[in-house]
Amino acid sequence: xxxxxxxxxxxxxxxxxxxxxxxxxxxxxxxxxxxxxxxxxxxxxxxxxxxxxxxxxxxxxxxxxxxxxxxxxxxxxxxxxxxxxxxxxxxxxxxxxxxxxxxxxxxxxxxxxxxxxxx
Amino acid sequence: xxxxxxxxxxxxxxxxxxxxxxxxxxxxxxxxxxxxxxxxxxxxxxxxxxxxxxxxxxxxxxxxxxxxxxxxxxxxxxxxxxxxxxxxxxxxxxxxxxxxxxxxxxx
Numbered sequence: 001x002x003x004x005x006x007x008x009x010x011x012x013x014x015x016x017x018x019x020x021x022x023x024x025x026x027x028x029x030x031x032x033x034x035x036x037x038x039x040x041x042x043x044x045x046x047x048x049x050x051x052x053x054x055x056x057x058x059x060x061x062x063x064x065x066x067x068x069x070x071x072x073x074x075x076x077x078x079x080x081x082x083x084x085x086x087x088x089x090x091x092x093x094x095x096x097x098x099x100x101x102x103x104x105x106x107x108x109x110x111x112x113x114x115x116x117x118x119x
Numbered sequence: 120x121x122x123x124x125x126x127x128x129x130x131x132x133x134x135x136x137x138x139x140x141x142x143x144x145x146x147x148x149x150x151x152x153x154x155x156x157x158x159x160x161x162x163x164x165x166x167x168x169x170x171x172x173x174x175x176x177x178x179x180x181x182x183x184x185x186x187x188x189x190x191x192x193x194x195x196x197x198x199x200x201x202x203x204x205x206x207x208x209x210x211x212x213x214x215x216x217x218x219x220x221x222x223x224x225x226x
Contacts, residue, residue: 035215045206047215061214095163103210105153105168112162 002026004096004110011116012086019082020113022096029077030054032098035106036070036081040092048094051079086117121145121209125218131226134199140192140221142207147187151211154183154192157204157220166205167192199225 007021022034036048049060053072060068067090069082083090093112100107122145132138142152150170155163165174167183170190180195194201202225207218 044219045208045217047217059213063214097163103151103169104172105165105174105208105210106155106163107165107174109162109164 002098002100002108004098004108006094006096006110006113009114009116011118013119014087014117016086017082017084018086018115019080020094020115022079022081022110024077024079024098027098029072030074033102034070034072034079035097035099036068036079037095037097037106038092039095039112040089045095048081053077053079083115086115088117091115091117120214121148121212121216123207123209123216123218125207125221128219128221130221130223132197132223133226134197136197137193137195138197138223139194140205140207140223142185142190142192142218144188144190144209148209148211150186151209152183152185152190153208153210154181155206155208157206163206168210194223197223 003025005023010018012018030053033050033052035050038046048064048068051058051070051072058070071080093114095112096110097106098108124143126141152170154167157163166177171183182193184191202223205221
C-alpha cells in the first residue's frame with residue numbers, strides 16, 4: 001500500500017534553513033508527482049509545489065519561489081523540501097502528498113512535519 | 120490565484136442529522152474540486168474528487184455537487200466519526216488553492 005513517511009519535528013533558528021523528507025513506498029516513485037503543502041497554525045492549507053522525481057522537474061507556487069526548494073533521491077524513493085531564510089512566518093506543518101490519478105485530488109498524504117522557527 | 124471561499128467555518132450538528140458545506144471559487148474551475156477530511160492523529164483523507172465522484176472507501180452518506188464556481192459537500196445521517204474538519208480544494212489551475220476549512224462539531 002502507498003505510504004508517505006515524513007521526517008520528524010524540527011526546531012530551527014531564524015535565518016537558518018531546514019530540509020525535511022518524505023519517504024515513499026508502495027508505488028513507483030519516479031512516475032508520480034510529489035506535492036508539498038503547508039498548514040500554518042490555525043490556518044488553512046497552501047499548496048507549495050510539486051516535483052516529478054523521474055526527471056527532477058519542479059513547479060512552484062509563486063508565493064514560495066525562493067523559499068522552498070524541492071528535490072528527490074530516486075535511489076531511496078525520498079522527496080525533500082528545503083526551506084531557507086526562515087522566519088516565524090514559516091512555522092507550520094508541512095505535508096507531502098500525491099495523487100492516485102492525475103487531476104483527481106491528493107489521495108495519499110504524509111503525516112506532516114512540524115517546523116517551529118524560534119530563537 | 121483562484122480564491123476558494125468555504126462556509127460555514129464552524130458547524131454544530133447531532134449524529135443522525137444532515138449537513139452541507141459550501142465552497143465557492145472566484146472563477147470557474149469546471150468540476151475540478153476535491154473535498155478532504157482532517158482528523159487528529161490521522162492523515163488527511165480525500166473524500167470526493169471532480170466535484171462529485173466518491174473516492175474509493177468514502178461512505179455513500181457523503182455526496183458532492185456543483186460545477187463552475189459553486190460546490191457543496193453534503194453529509195447525510197451523520198456518524199460519530201464524521202466530526203472533523205473539512206476542506207475543499209481546486210485542482211483546475213496552478214497554484215492549487217484550498218478553502219479555509221469547516222469544523223464540524225457534535226452539538
